[in-house]
Amino acid sequence: MGIVELKSNLHKVIDGIEDEKLLHAISFFLETAEKSEEGLLWKQLTEEQKKEVLQAYEESEDMSNLIDDKAIWKELK
Numbered sequence: 001m002g003i004v005e006l007k008s009n010l011h012k013v014i015d016g017i018e019d020e021k022l023l024h025a026i027s028f029f030l031e032t033a034e035k036s037e038e039g040l041l042w043k044q045l046t047e048e049q050k051k052e053v054l055q056a057y058e059e060s061e062d063m064s065n066l067i068d069d070k071a072i073w074k075e076l077k
Helices: 003-016 020-035 040-046 047-060 069-076
Strands: none
Touching: none
16 A cells, blocks of 8 residues: 555545544644654663563464454444
């Protein structure tokens, strides 16, 4: 998936959101990410936190460990 398609999909998702709090959170996240120094968050993590992130990433490679996004959204509503 290229950058144009990613942007298009992101616009579609955002256009479908009616929850103002969620939109504020997404906006804050994107603005913060855009302004932040690359790798800054990683540098701020403790060694234990880094290990946990890497373990979670490794576990995410196994599809049986993943949760369907529809189930997550259903829980959030």
